[in-house]
Amino acid sequence: MDEAARAVLARNDRGGYTVPTDRLYPFQWNWDSAFVAMGFAIFDIDRAYRELERLVEGQWDDGMIPHIVFHAPSDTYFPGPEVWGTRHRIATSGITQPPVFGMALRHVHDAAVAAGRPDAADRTLALFQAALRSHRWWLSARDPHGLGLVSILHPWESGSDNSPAWDEALARVPPTTTTAIRRKDTGHVDPAMRPRDEDYQRFIHLVDVYRDCGWEPARQWAVAPFKIADVQMTGILARSTADLIYLAEALGLEGERAELASMHHALTTGLAGRWRPDLARFVSLDLVSGEDVGAPTQACFMPLVALHVDHTQLQAVEAEIKRWLEGMVVGLPSTAPYSQAFEPKRYWRGPVWAVVNWLLADGLRMNGALELARQIEQSTVSAIERSGFCEYFDPTTGEGLGGDAFSWTAAAYLVLSR
Ligand code: 2M8
Numbered sequence: 001m002d003e004a005a006r007a008v009l010a011r012n013d014r015g016g017y018t019v020p021t022d023r024l025y026p027f028q029w030n031w032d033s034a035f036v037a038m039g040f041a042i043f044d045i046d047r048a049y050r051e052l053e054r055l056v057e058g059q060w061d062d063g064m065i066p067h068i069v070f071h072a073p074s075d076t077y078f079p080g081p082e083v084w085g086t087r088h089r090i091a092t093s094g095i096t097q098p099p100v101f102g103m104a105l106r107h108v109h110d111a112a113v114a115a116g117r118p119d120a121a122d123r124t125l126a127l128f129q130a131a132l133r134s135h136r137w138w139l140s141a142r143d144p145h146g147l148g149l150v151s152i153l154h155p156w157e158s159g160s161d162n163s164p165a166w167d168e169a170l171a172r173v174p175p176t177t178t179t180a181i182r183r184k185d186t187g188h189v190d191p192a193m194r195p196r197d198e199d200y201q202r203f204i205h206l207v208d209v210y211r212d213c214g215w216e217p218a219r220q221w222a223v224a225p226f227k228i229a230d231v232q233m234t235g236i237l238a239r240s241t242a243d244l245i246y247l248a249e250a251l252g253l254e255g256e257r258a259e260l261a262s263m264h265h266a267l268t269t270g271l272a273g274r275w276r277p278d279l280a281r282f283v284s285l286d287l288v289s290g291e292d293v294g295a296p297t298q299a300c301f302m303p304l305v306a307l308h309v310d311h312t313q314l315q316a317v318e319a320e321i322k323r324w325l326e327g328m329v330v331g332l333p334s335t336a337p338y339s340q341a342f343e344p345k346r347y348w349r350g351p352v353w354a355v356v357n358w359l360l361a362d363g364l365r366m367n368g369a370l371e372l373a374r375q376i377e378q379s380t381v382s383a384i385e386r387s388g389f390c391e392y393f394d395p396t397t398g399e400g401l402g403g404d405a406f407s408w409t410a411a412a413y414l415v416l417s418r
Contacts, residue, residue, distance in 0.1 A: 001385060001413065008389050008410035009039060016047075017054035017071060021391065021403035024188040026074035028055060030067045031159055032408050034100035035355050039411025041111040042418070048108045049123045052101065056130045058092045062217065063137030065101065065130075066092035067156060078184045079204065085211045094207070094215040095154045098233055099138065100359075102131045102240025106247055121251065128247050132256060135244065138237055139263060141217035148270020149229035150237055151287060153220055154206045158230055160334065160348040161203075162195035164295040164341035166228070169286050173225050175201035178208045193345050193401055227287040231274050232299035235282075236359070238267035238306035271303045280316035296324075296336035297348075298356050304363025314367050321364075321372060329398040330383040332360060332376060337395070344396045351392040351401060354380050354412035361416070377416045384413045 012018045017028040018036045025032075033055045040048035058069030070081045070091035081091035105127050112120035142150040152158050155166045181204055185194050195203075206226055213219035221227075241264045248257035274282045276292070281300035284293040301317060303309075309317065323338075325331040335342045335350045343349040357380040364373040383393045383400070389409040390400030 001417070005039070005389065005410040005413045006043060008405045009036065009407060011405060012407045014072065016050040017069070018051060018407045020408065021406045023076045024185060024403040026076050028058070028069040028071055030055060030065055030069075030097035031100045031355075034104035035358070035408040035411045037104045038107045039407075039414045041108045042414050045108065045112050045115055045117060048111070049127070052105060052108065052127050053123075055101070056127065058088065058090055059130055059134065060088055060092070062141070063133035063135075064096050064141070064217075065099070065134045067095050067097040068093040076184055076188070078182050079179070079207065083179050083204070083207060083211075086215055094210055095157050097157060098159050098236045099131075099134060099240050100236060101134065102244045102247075103236075105131055106243035109247060109250070124247060125251055128244065128251065128253075128256075131240070131244055132260070135237065135241060135260070135263060137217075139266075141221070143229075143266075143270075144218075144221060146266070147229060147285075148266040148268075149231070149234045149274070149285065150267075151227050151229045152233055153210065153224045153227055154203070155199075155226070156203060158232060158299070160232070160297065160299065162199050162346070163297050163299070163348040164335050164339065165284065165293050165297045165299055166226075167295065167341065168291075168293075169226050169228055169288065170199070170202050172288065173202040174205055177201055177204045179204050189402055193347060195347055225288065228293065229270075229285040229287055230299065231271060231282045231284045232302040234267055234271050235303040235306045235363075238264060238271060238303075241267060242306065268307055271307055274303070275309075275313060277313075277316065280320040295341060296339050298332060298334045298353075298360065301332075301360055302363065304367055305359050306363075307367075309367055314369060318364075318369055318372055325375075328395040330379045330393050330395050332357060333395040344394045345401055347392070347402070350395065352380070352383065352395045353392050354384065354409045354416075358412050358416060381413065381417045384409060389413065 019026055020029050020032045033051050037048045037051040059065050084093045086092055086094045109124040138150050155161050210220050241260055245260045276283050282303045324336050330352050333350050334348050357376050361373040361376045383398050387400030389406050390404055391402030391406045393400055
């Protein structure tokens with residue numbers, strides 16, 4: 001299996017960067033690459049750094065690291081560069097994705113140091129500066145009012161495209177588009193497992209709105225019809241910030257360390273305020289309606305990667321997670337099985353994702369819930385061993401679904417099976 005996992009990464013290598021899977025996702029994706037870099041760090045440190053370096057080729061002058069870098073043309077994906085209409089040196093999308101980058105950089109750096117690589121400090125330093133610029137962008141572009149929570153302006157930014165968490169907010173977005181929609185995804189995998197056409201109309205409506213803003217953060221913020229202060233995004237950003245603090249110390253960068261420490265304080269304070277004891281989970285905030293996002297999804301536990309919760313909170317989270325796992329062959333489902341929105345095969349509305357489990361297990365372990373962390377890791381590894389390196393899994397049957405030979409699932413296997 002270890003060899004097979006490496007073979008998946010080799011097969012999806014397009015020259016220093018890895019596509020999530022052939023045809024369905026033929027470009028470099030932001031958070032996929034961060035996970036992949038951690039997988040590479042186990043057996044090829046140079047290639048792990050390369051993955052992050054190639055992603056940074058797409059970084060904008062304002063600091064944003066885009067969600068897709070279109071290094072080479074392909075006509076098997078929609079929306080391609082012509083729809084985004086951005087103006088970076090290399091074609092990219094105009095939105096971003098969860099900043100796992102800082103976490104990955106620490107991971108790669110530690111592996112490089114342990115291996116005694118002489119280029120570790122230089123390569124880490126260049127990527128650290130890129131990461132710091134992107135964290136500054138997050139705070140200024142996506143938390144302009146200092147809530148200590150960063151917002152997504154598009155469901156694709158969350159990485160959990162059609163999650164029930166976005167249903168209410170997305171319903172307010174008109175389904176009209178000026179761009180002609182030519183979906184390719186449903187030609188690669190069963191449409192019943194993908195987001196619906198209506199979701200795509202709204203996804204593209206948002207792209208049209210932001211492209212008309214010239215992709216300028218302040219203009220987008222002012223007109224965004226979809227704006228959610230997201231606990232998953234903020235949790236990941238806060239965690240990556242902590243990992244960058246660790247690197248700033250390792251590299252002897254005192255000014256940067258202090259700057260990151262103040263970001264970290266703001267983000268962890270913001271996150272802590274999103275705990276809802278009656279629900280036993282954290283909730284995102286819809287900045288358009290002013291309401292809490294009530295849908296029970298995996299995002300609600302993601303703050304554990306960044307926060308040290310108290311004993312009562314931890315007990316409540318563990319009980320709630322165990323409730324979600326009841327009767328499931330593999331967990332954690334991306335939507336609570338008791339929710340009406342739960343669909344065990346439809347993308348981010350129920351299926352299990354190996355990289356989500358990776359983060360959740362990490363957060364649980366960090367908070368001392370060792371047994372539950374191990375259980376989630378082992379069930380992920382077993383699902384992959386039974387069904388292969390699939391994009392995601394049906395929690396009720398363990399069946400592997402979506403694209404196959406998937407890079408981040410292979411990376412998760414390499415890391416979680418150790
Ligand atoms: C999925 O998202 C893309 C848009 O970014 C899509 O459906 O076209 C999500 O699962 C996302 O989290 C992931 O990064 C991407 C590539 O694996 O696919």
